[in-house]
Amino acid sequence: MPAPVLTTRGAATRRRIVTVASDLVAEKGLVQLSLDDVCERAKVSKGQLYHYFASRGALVTALTEHVVTEVLDLQSPLFAQLDTLAGLQFWVSAVVQYHARRGARGGCPIGSLISQLDRGDEASRAVIARGFQQWGDALEEGLATMVRSGHLDDSIDPAYEARLLVIALEGGLLLTDVYRSTIWLREALDARLQHLRLHLASARV
Amino acid sequence: MPAPVLTTRGAATRRRIVTVASDLVAEKGLVQLSLDDVCERAKVSKGQLYHYFASRGALVTALTEHVVTEVLDLQSPLFAQLDTLAGLQFWVSAVVQYHARRGARGGCPIGSLISQLDRGDEASRAVIARGFQQWGDALEEGLATMVRSGHLDDSIDPAYEARLLVIALEGGLLLTDVYRSTIWLREALDARLQHLRLHLASARV
């Protein structure tokens, strides 16, 4: 807890633990995450694990942070192009394709975590909340740019539309997991895009 | 497995087990469900539990079925009035209020289950899928009636809109759980309603 001093080697080990843990979560779900499994795959001893993390809960929070930044970083090149509808459409396609490749299993890497968290793990929940906030911010920024540049008419509220996109994303991914099909996700996001299309400034003619 | 013969007493015991189990899930989540807890609260012995269920997994599937029918039954009076926009609006308010009362915790009683299921529990997943299907069907039926009666213009696809409502519901509830606030849910559902409002036949004037 009180920020243990880390050497370069120590930091690497810690990082390896977190990475392995989040990989295992991606494979088997947070529920099935066992510290022994983490140790085995990360080639690390129990002593090391508890040298770097005070408890299982601490590791879970760290791993959650890792998943959030990983998911967001992966999309950052796409986020940079969210200032046109084509860019937004491309992002949608990429997200759908990503989950199609994964066999439409597991839902949202971030969103699926909340219900698997221990009741009372406020730390991890806060991390997830911040993650969605950032996700929404990226979308909002793109939309705001479109409004400012006149691509979208100013009846569009970027923050509001961004929230609806995040909700469509999460709802779509949940149903994707239930039905093992990405059509739900695609439909949900496309519906939001369709709505935006109706507010293209050029369509105002 | 091969449908054990149940007496009246046996059926009551079995029912009690399932009810208690789903109550415990509502309180602490599926992840935290322990068979010992179930036995204790249901005033039932281990022997009884395994007399009625082949395994923990079998109980989970049964409990999932119970949750699904409970959630759907609770809404059936509202489902009956889904053939007007006012009825739909009332349903939305009721859903939002329901989750507000629960402290905006736990997300959707049904939807939150999938990510907590054992990977490979296809039986329970199928139950959930059927549940969402029914939920969507109820919404679709209301919308279809509105289209037929001319309340909504026929550019509205009832099945499509019903799916989008279910997605908004699930996404909204997931974010509700993350942020401990129902505004996400309300916003998501209201947005769908708003869209429908634009297609009211009377608005075509």
Next chain:
DNA sequence: TATTGACTGGACTCTGCAGTCCATTTATGA
């Protein structure tokens, strides 16, 4: 009333897993 099978009680086993402990190794910097 005797037999059969559902039903019940609860002790018991076994295992997987979180967390502890401590001895040993490695690095560094005074």
Next chain:
DNA sequence: TCATAAATGGACTGCAGAGTCCAGTCAATA
């Protein structure tokens, strides 16, 4: 080169929870 602290290995503890076993009870029916 010696002291110190980080880093590591891994055996060990303790427990909770799934699943077993079997002896005993209840109820219907022949």
